[in-house]
Each structure stands twice: as structure tokens, then as C-alpha cells.
Amino acid sequence: MTIALNPSDLSEAQNLSKLVRTLNLTGHNPATSGNYSLRSKTKAGYALVSESGIDKSTFQEDNLILVNIESAKQHDIFEGLGKKSSDETALHLAIYKATDANCVLHSHMLDAILFAELFKNQDMLKLSGMELLKGLDGIKTHETEVIIPCFENTQDIDALGEKIQPIIKSQRCYSIILRGHGMYVWGDSVKVAKRHLEVFEYLFKYELALRGLKL
Ligand SMILES: [Zn+2]
Numbered sequence: 612m613t614i615a616l617n618p619s620d621l622s623e624a625q626n627l628s629k630l631v632r633t634l635n636l637t638g639h640n641p642a643t644s645g646n647y648s649l650r651s652k653t654k655a656g657y658a659l660v661s662e663s664g665i666d667k668s669t670f671q672e673d674n675l676i677l678v679n680i681e682s683a684k685q686h687d688i689f690e691g692l693g694k695k696s697s698d699e700t701a702l703h704l705a706i707y708k709a710t711d712a713n714c715v716l717h718s719h720m721l722d723a724i725l726f727a728e729l730f731k732n733q734d735m736l737k738l739s740g741m742e743l744l745k746g747l748d749g750i751k752t753h754e755t756e757v758i759i760p761c762f763e764n765t766q767d768i769d770a771l772g773e774k775i776q777p778i779i780k781s782q783r784c785y786s787i788i789l790r791g792h793g794m795y796v797w798g799d800s801v802k803v804a805k806r807h808l809e810v811f812e813y814l815f816k817y818e819l820a821l822r823g824l825k826l
């Protein structure tokens with residue numbers, strides 16, 4: 612059974628689904644990894660979070676599940692359907708609680724985790740001086756510094772969700788990295804979150820190329 616989305620959620624869900632299928636082609640989601648979400652525009656206090664274990668090459672809008680941002684419970688309309696949102700749902704909800712984001716993308720791209728390995732003992736990674744930083748919302752000059760909070764990976768996603776909230780709330784940031792795992796990027800819309808992901812991917816590739824992958 613498919614749950615019909617309200618039209619204003621449906622169009623962003625279609626944009627997100629198309630993006631997920633595209634990202635899958637460029638190494639963001641190997642082996643069903645990665646997860647994606649939207650803040651619902653029609654159900655206040657809910658997010659649409661991607662279903663667990665879905666091959667991202669076939670991702671569709673009916674692979675999104677309505678989850679209450681505060682309680683983390685799936686909406687009643689999904690009861691009995693045998694569908695479950697991503698194991699990392701708590702991180703998406705934490706980002707919605709701590710920021711004004713309307714879209715969260717979680718990629719397992721290699722560039723992000725290799726970039727973090729360049730700075731093994733740092734928990735606030737920094738990017739600066741590059742023109743493409745202006746692709747991030749609110750940044751008007753390359754003469755700036757963007758912080759990426761970086762966390763150790765864990766299977767205790769609820770605890771990690773609690774940990775990231777105060778940090779991303781108090782810093783101007785657009786993303787976090789989980790070591791040996793991947794990155795979360797967010798934005799005001801699917802379009803903006805995609806642009807932010809592209810900025811980070813490009814800058815990580817630059818930093819890695821510059822250092823000749825000498826970790
Ligand atoms: Zn993951």
C-alpha cells in the first residue's frame with residue numbers, strides 16, 4: 612500500500628527521490644547505505660524520512676515515512692504496513708530540532724571520510740579561502756571559515772543525536788562528518804541541500820588532491 616502525500620510535500624518528495632537516484636550513481640550510497648529526509652510542510656512537527664534498507668537506485672517518494680520529530684514515532688497511517696524508517700532516523704530528527712533545515716542528506720561518500728582522516732585529532736574541521744564556499748547559504752566571500760563538526764562513529768544513534776544538537780545549534784554550520792561513516796548535509800530545500808553537498812564534495816576533493824592523499 613502507498614500513502615498519498617499532500618501535494619506540497621509530494622513535489623519536494625519527488626525532487627528528493629530524483630536526487631537520491633542521481634547521487635546513487637556517483638558513490639554516495641553503496642550497498643543501500645545513506646538516508647534522506649524532508650521536513651513536512653503539511654504535517655507540522657513531522658519529517659519524511661527514507662525507509663530502511665532501500666536500494667537507492669530505485670528510490671521513490673513512497674519510500675519516505677512520516678516520523679514525529681519530537682517523539683521519533685512513525686505516523687499512525689504507517690501502522691501495519693511493515694515499513695520502518697532508517698536506522699539513523701534520530702540524526703535527521705536531531706538536525707530538524709536544532710536547525711531550520713527543511714532537507715537533510717546523508718551520504719557515505721569516500722571524500723568526506725578521507726578528508727576527516729587528514730585531521731585525526733580534531734573535532735571541528737575547517738574549510739576556508741575557496742571561492743566555492745559561496746555556494747553555501749549566507750556566504751558572500753571566500754575570505755571566511757566554515758566549520759564542520761566531526762564525531763566518532765557509533766551504533767548508539769540516539770545518544771549521537773543528543774550530542775550533535777547543542778553543537779550544530781551554536782555554530783554556523785551546514786554539515787557534520789561521522790568518522791569512518793559519512794556526512795550529513797542540510798539546507799532550506801532539496802535544491803539548497805544538494806548545492807551544499809556539491810560544495811563540500813568539491814572542497815574535500817581539493818584538500819585530498821592537494822595533499823596527494825597523504826593521510
Ligand atoms: Zn550512514
